[in-house]
Amino acid sequence: xxxxxxxxxxxxxxxxxxxxxxxxxxxxxxxxxxxxxxxxxxxxxxxxxxxxxxxxxxxxxxxxxxxxxxxxxxxxxxxxxxxxxxxxxxxxxxxxxxxxxxxxxxxxxxxxxxxxxxxxxxxxxxxxxxxxxxxxxxxxxxxxxxxxxxxxxxxxxxxxxxxxxxxxxxxxxxxxxxxxxxxxxxxxxxxxxxxxxxxxxxxxxxxxxxxxxxxxxxxxxxxxxxxxxxxxxxxxxxxxxxxxxxxxxxxxxxxxxxxxxxxxxxxxxxxxxxxxxxxxxxxxxxxxxxxxxxxxxxxxxxxxxxxxxxxxxxxxxxxxxxxxxxxxxxxxxxxxxxxxxxxxxxxxxxxxxxxxxxxxxxxxxxxxxxxxxxxxxxxxxxxxxxxxxxxxxxxxxxxxxxxxxxxxxxxxxxxxxxxxxxxxxxxxxxxxxxxxxxxxxxxxxxxxxxxxxxxxxxxxxxxxxxxxxxxxxxxxxxxxxxxxxxxxxxxxxxxxxxxxxxxxxxxxxxxxxxxxxxxxxxxxxxxxxxxxxxxxxxxxxxxxxxxxxxxxxxxxxxxxxxxxxxxxxxxxxxxxxxxxxxxxxxxxxxxxxxxxxxxxxxxxxxxxxxxxxxxxxxxxxxxxxxxxxxxxxxxxxxxxxxxxxxxxxxxx
Ligand code: PRX
Numbered sequence: 001x002x003x004x005x006x007x008x009x010x011x012x013x014x015x016x017x018x019x020x021x022x023x024x025x026x027x028x029x030x031x032x033x034x035x036x037x038x039x040x041x042x043x044x045x046x047x048x049x050x051x052x053x054x055x056x057x058x059x060x061x062x063x064x065x066x067x068x069x070x071x072x073x074x075x076x077x078x079x080x081x082x083x084x085x086x087x088x089x090x091x092x093x094x095x096x097x098x099x100x101x102x103x104x105x106x107x108x109x110x111x112x113x114x115x116x117x118x119x120x121x122x123x124x125x126x127x128x129x130x131x132x133x134x135x136x137x138x139x140x141x142x143x144x145x146x147x148x149x150x151x152x153x154x155x156x157x158x159x160x161x162x163x164x165x166x167x168x169x170x171x172x173x174x175x176x177x178x179x180x181x182x183x184x185x186x187x188x189x190x191x192x193x194x195x196x197x198x199x200x201x202x203x204x205x206x207x208x209x210x211x212x213x214x215x216x217x218x219x220x221x222x223x224x225x226x227x228x229x230x231x232x233x234x235x236x237x238x239x240x241x242x243x244x245x246x247x248x249x250x251x252x253x254x255x256x257x258x259x260x261x262x263x264x265x266x267x268x269x270x271x272x273x274x275x276x277x278x279x280x281x282x283x284x285x286x287x288x289x290x291x292x293x294x295x296x297x298x299x300x301x302x303x304x305x306x307x308x309x310x311x312x313x314x315x316x317x318x319x320x321x322x323x324x325x326x327x328x329x330x331x332x333x334x335x336x337x338x339x340x341x342x343x344x345x346x347x348x349x350x351x352x353x354x355x356x357x358x359x360x361x362x363x364x365x366x367x368x369x370x371x372x373x374x375x376x377x378x379x380x381x382x383x384x385x386x387x388x389x390x391x392x393x394x395x396x397x398x399x400x401x402x403x404x405x406x407x408x409x410x411x412x413x414x415x416x417x418x419x420x421x422x423x424x425x426x427x428x429x430x431x432x433x434x435x436x437x438x439x440x441x442x443x444x445x446x447x448x449x450x451x452x453x454x455x456x457x458x459x460x461x462x463x464x465x466x467x468x469x470x471x472x473x474x475x476x477x478x479x480x481x482x483x484x485x486x487x488x489x490x491x492x493x494x495x496x497x498x499x500x501x502x503x504x505x506x507x508x509x510x511x512x513x514x515x516x517x518x519x520x521x522x523x524x525x526x527x528x529x530x531x532x533x534x535x536x537x538x539x540x541x542x543x544x545x546x547x548x549x550x551x552x553x554x555x556x557x558x559x560x561x562x563x564x565x566x567x568x569x570x571x572x573x574x575x576x577x578x579x580x581x582x583x584x585x586x587x588x589x590x591x592x593x594x595x596x597x598x599x600x601x602x603x604x605x606x607x608x609x610x611x612x613x614x615x616x617x618x619x620x621x622x623x624x625x626x627x628x629x630x631x632x633x634x635x636x637x638x639x640x641x642x643x644x645x646x647x648x649x650x651x652x
Contacts, residue, residue: 011396015403016435017412021385025432027295032433035446046447047075047287047475054290055283056090057081058256065473071493071501072480073473074260075284082254083263083286084122084159087325089254091115095301099330102304102353103148106195106336113148115328118155124245125156125222126252132187132220132244136161136255139185139265141218142311143167143176143203145194146335149224149241150311153189154321158263158282161255162187165265165277168312169194169201171596173209175275179267181216182277183482188218189241193227197337204231211237259283265482266314268420269533270491271522277482278314278420284475285318286326288424293323295445296414296428297357298386306332307359307388308346313530314420315390319359323424338364343371344378347406351379358406359388359416361529362398366559369401376405386431388414391529392561393517399438417441417517419503420531421492423476426450427515440514448474450515452507457496460508465518468507469500477501523620525554525562532599537564540594544587546570551610551618552601555627565627566601567610567648574606574647603627607647612640623648 022028027035039046044064051061061079091098096116104110113121134140140162144150150166157164165183167176180188190207193200204223211218223231224241233240263282267275293299297319305324309315324331332353338346346368350358368375387407394402394415403413413436416428427450429442436442444450449471452460460466470477481488492502506518520526523534534552541550549569554562568587575583584604592600611619619639625632626648636642646652 011437011439013396013400014435014437015412017432018410021412022432024300026298026300027430027432029433032430032446039447043447043472050291050447051076051079051283051287051475054287055081056086061259061283067473071489071498072485073477074479075281075475076259079259079283080256081259081283082159082161082256083282083322084155085254086286087155087158087322088115088119088122091328092119095328098328100325101148101151101331101333103333104335104349104353105147106198106340111148118152118325120250121152122155122159123250123252124248125152125241126159127248128222128244129156129162129187130160130252131248134160134162134187136257136261137163138187139163139165139183141165141167141176141180141183141185141188143169143188143190143207144224144311145169145191145196145201145203145226146310146316146333147191147194147224147226148333149191149226151321151333154264154311154317155325156252159252159254161257161261163262163264165267166312166317167267168310168596169203170312170598172593173206173213174594175596176206177210177214178275179277180210180214180218182267182275183265184217186217187220187222189222189224191224191226192231193229195227195335197340200227200229202229202231208232208234257282260479262479264317266317266420268314269524269531269536271524271533271535273533273535273539275533275536276484276487276491278478279480279482280423280476281479284477285423286322288474288476289318289323290326292425292428292445293319293327293329295430296416296425297323297359297388298431299324299327299329299357301328303329303356304332304354304383305329305357305359306334306350306353306355308334308338308364309359309361309390314423315359318424338368339371342375343368344375347376347379347381350381350384354383356383357386357388358384359390361391362389362394363392363528363559363561365389365394365398365402369398369405370559373405381406381408384408384411386414387411388416390416390418392526394439396438403438412436415439415441417515421478422470422474422503423478426470426474437512437514440510440516442514444515451500452509452515453496453500455495457500462511463508465506465508467495467521468503468505468515468517469496470503471500473501525552525564527554527562527564527598528560530598532564536595537566537591537599537601540591540599541566541568541587543594544590546572546583547587549610551620551623553620553623553627555603555624557602563602564599565603565605567605567607567623569607569609574608580606605648605650607644609641609644611636611644611648614640616640
């Protein structure tokens with residue numbers, strides 16, 4: 001385990017919830033206590049009560065947890081409902097004219113959608129999809145910029161019972177093709193292009209490329225006009241969004257689906273080369289989205305919420321498309337990067353839109369912190385009352401900066417631990433209840449039975465690093481890996497007789513019972529808060545004709561969390577000088593084309609071979625030390641090819 005321990009430094013700064021925050025909070029200490037008690041005494045009843053209270057059902061359920069197919073768990077199985085109805089229709093009477101989404105583009109264009117507008121837009125697109133023959137259970141791939149239409153597209157799928165699979169707009173045509181083919185989608189929704197950092201990203205071009213090489217079933221592509229860049233529209237296949245929806249009615253009867261009906265697939269990296277389609281169900285997923293929006297983000301009717309995540313990731317699913325809408329909140333959606341025109345853009349937007357609750361990633365906080373304290377101090381951030389982080393452990397320095405410079409020392413910070421697979425926040429402060437400490441995600445939420453255990457599944461004591469597990473099924477857990485039950489079982493339930501969910505993270509608890517996440521236990525990197533499988537990058541590298549072998553590891557990076565280091569063996573002789581520089585460039589672009597710019601290695605080193613044990617296993621721990629530039633003190637004499645170490649260190 002010691003390999004994973006990043007920083008076990010003792011942290012003794014503690015921040016209790018401010019009194020005025022507690023006074024107005026949705027969940028007060030006594031409420032939280034009652035919830036923990038109820039979950040402890042009657043676990044299933046706890047979730048059933050919440051599901052009855054928080055979800056509008058078409059037909060009430062009588063079954064709580066069905067564990068007859070464990071570890072495939074099911075919740076509220078005989079209930080019937082619709083997620084989009086819960087996010088939109090049920091607010092219309094009281095909040096029809098309330099802004100649901102305030103959109104801002106990078107160039108400053110804005111558009112506000114009320115709940116009524118959302119109803120209309122989602123209805124029209126839902127009807128258009130139905131007109132194209134999309135039915136309940138069909139998959140629709142969404143590949144869009146971060147614009148309101150991306151949310152509308154997801155909601156439209158949910159409305160008609162189609163299963164959406166959003167592919168992050170930063171992924172390449174190859175990565176898109178893999179996901180398209182695996183999901184078996186027959187319709188795609190995209191845009192001509194999106195704007196990031198002043199540049200137009202030609203999404204439609206990538207779609208055309210992906211479909212050229214796809215073996216899949218896509219029949220129709222709906223194209224939203226956004227960036228105005230030139231696109232080729234294929235006659236029978238491609239149709240503009242505004243044309244497809246022009247004649248459609250605003251009213252689109254929701255498809256009433258059973259609670260377990262799949263709501264979406266979201267592909268995520270694992271330790272092998274092939275991305276996994278994480279499959280979520282409808283009602284259970286929605287339930288945790290609702291309660292965490294209330295408990296952790298404390299969303300009130302007059303809040304302006306802003307979660308900066310892209311809808312291509314789970315955070316953008318749960319805390320843009322579903323959570324805030326399900327509780328009738330107003331939220332900001334922003335298309336661009338945080339640094340246009342300068343690194344004060346987000347703070348300016350917080351001021352101009354009166355943002356009250358702000359949720360982002362540590363990597364973004366670190367990047368903006370580097371730009372200096374002056375920028376945030378130029379803006380009026382006094383409306384902010386709660387801040388959140390997600391995606392990776394936040395270093396205490398960044399936490400303190402966020403607390404002081406953005407939160408004005410008055411806003412609680414919720415450091416939320418969760419995963420694509422968990423669907424919603426799992427370990428996180430309750431802002432009116434929990435005393436926070438910089439760097440810790442604190443305690444499991446009511447109803448979440450998390451623990452730190454050893455290889456035998458035994459609970460570990462204070463400050464002992466171990467495996468993070470969840471000991472009881474929860475409603476928003478993944479249901480399976482799309483069409484791969486075997487992989488679902490072997491990835492998440494491989495130990496402890498399949499009784500505990502294995503998160504793949506290592507963690508420890510401090511003597512106060514606060515959880516500290518220490519890193520991944522599998523070969524997964526966390527680059528700018530994005531999980532990237534090392535195997536996936538290695539596969540991309542060896543797909544290049546010049547490459548014989550590759551190994552990829554992470555190296556700590558002060559902004560990105562981790563940066564990617566690739567050790568590459570070419571089929572020809574080891575290149576040096578200008579030849580090596582040229583090859584590095586080629587391979588970086590190659591990976592970018594095959595996966596996306598986020599997967600580009602920061603550093604590529606060549607050698608005659610990789611360090612392997614005599615049994616042929618690549619010594620990853622050694623590679624990690626080399627990548628970090630550490631002195632190699634361990635005994636490398638058992639290595640089959642000792643000489644390569646100096647080459648990889650750049651010393652030979
Ligand atoms: O390693 C943990 C880290 O991100 C992983 C989940 O990645 P993904 O499925 O892409 O979802 C990210 C957004 C929910 C986890 O296994 N992680 C996420 N949040 C935190 C975190 N590590 C430490 N602290 C967090 N708050």
